[in-house]
Amino acid sequence: MRRDEFTEMRAFLEVARERSFTRAASKLGVTRSALSHTISALEARLGVRLLSRTTRDVAPTAAGARLVESIQPHFEGIAAEVSAIRALRDKPSGHIRVVCPDDAVDLVFRSRLPAFLRDYPDISVELIVDNGFTNIVERQFDAGVRLGEAIARDMVAVRIGPDVSYAVVGSPGYFEGRAAPATPHDLTDHNCVNLRLPSSGALYAWEFEKDGREFSVRVEGQLVMTNIGSAINAALDGAGLSYVPRDLVRHYYDSGQLKEVLVDWAPTFQGYHLYYPSRRHPSPAFSAFVEAFRHRQR
Numbered sequence: 060m061r062r063d064e065f066t067e068m069r070a071f072l073e074v075a076r077e078r079s080f081t082r083a084a085s086k087l088g089v090t091r092s093a094l095s096h097t098i099s100a101l102e103a104r105l106g107v108r109l110l111s112r113t114t115r116d117v118a119p120t121a122a123g124a125r126l127v128e129s130i131q132p133h134f135e136g137i138a139a140e141v142s143a144i145r146a147l148r149d150k151p152s153g154h155i156r157v158v159c160p161d162d163a164v165d166l167v168f169r170s171r172l173p174a175f176l177r178d179y180p181d182i183s184v185e186l187i188v189d190n191g192f193t194n195i196v197e198r199q200f201d202a203g204v205r206l207g208e209a210i211a212r213d214m215v216a217v218r219i220g221p222d223v224s225y226a227v228v229g230s231p232g233y234f235e236g237r238a239a240p241a242t243p244h245d246l247t248d249h250n251c252v253n254l255r256l257p258s259s260g261a262l263y264a265w266e267f268e269k270d271g272r273e274f275s276v277r278v279e280g281q282l283v284m285t286n287i288g289s290a291i292n293a294a295l296d297g298a299g300l301s302y303v304p305r306d307l308v309r310h311y312y313d314s315g316q317l318k319e320v321l322v323d324w325a326p327t328f329q330g331y332h333l334y335y336p337s338r339r340h341p342s343p344a345f346s347a348f349v350e351a352f353r354h355r356q357r
Contacts, residue, residue: 067097067101068134069087070094070097070098071097071098071101071123072127072131072134073086074094074098075123075124075127076197076199078116078118079117080095107120108120108123109126110123132338135338136340139339139340139341151181151182151342152179152181152344153181153343154183154184154185155182155183155185155348156200157186157187157201157202157204158187158193158195158202158203159203159204160188161188161287162286162287162303162307163204163331164186164188165307166220166223166304166331167219167220167352168186174351175351181344182344184348187200190287195336202333202334202335202345202349203333203335204219204331205331206328206329206331207332208329213336213337213338214336214337215334215335215336215337217352217353218330218331218332218333218354219330219331219332219352219354221330221354222330223306223327223329223330224306224325224328225326225327226302226305226319227240227246227265227300227302227319227321228308228317228320229294229297229300229301229317230296230297230316230317230318231315231318232297233250233294233297233298233299234318239318240300242321243265243267243276243324244276247276247279249278250280251265251278251280252280252284252294253278253279253280253284254284254285254286254290254302255283257285262277264276264278265277265278265302267321268324269323278300280299282299287303287304291307291308294317295316300320305325330354333352
């Protein structure tokens, strides 16, 4: 492949990823007009339109999508190998970007990050909070975090946390003049703090289990939040009942700030897993990160 062909392919891939000539030009360090000229030259040479341009969006055509699928793994492999060679020092180095739910920051990373950063002073870690199902390849994250090990076939899942139990909690002030729910179905008589799912936009149905029976309850209330931290604060403020990971609120029980109800119905989910593409060659820095946070049963 000639140098100009390599440049054209790299430019096309960046525009397809960013879906914007302006953002792609900024990442490549060229002007927007120069980038547009490069893409036009590539399309003219191939004799097919690769990008569909509108005033608001840029998207790959069918031919463009096919080209992205075929060349992207090769460019990722080149970038990974260059990164790995640069990282060949006495200690791993580099920048690691991980997207995760807000509660995973406290449940998994907060207690263990200081030691990791101390042991690897040449590695920097960026945690991006996103409670949706993020496409880590498209958004160029090194890894993502989610409950359970159910992932796409081309991904690797590594368990990084213990099982997670959920609890329904409320403040003493909230329960003044109200009877605590005896069963999950009694929640229909309570003001519950809902959680909006970013991926679908739907409200999360609270999950319960007892005697091997699993079911969900759609609750109602005056508040809707988009993250667990805000739902916990709402419960502490007496705004309603919240459905949250038990380990995040356990210390509020001892201080009397929160009370748990429906204890016998509380479900337990498989712990958090780190997932990343199987075809990507991990850098020494990322391999060190995975090993440091791998869950080991006590």
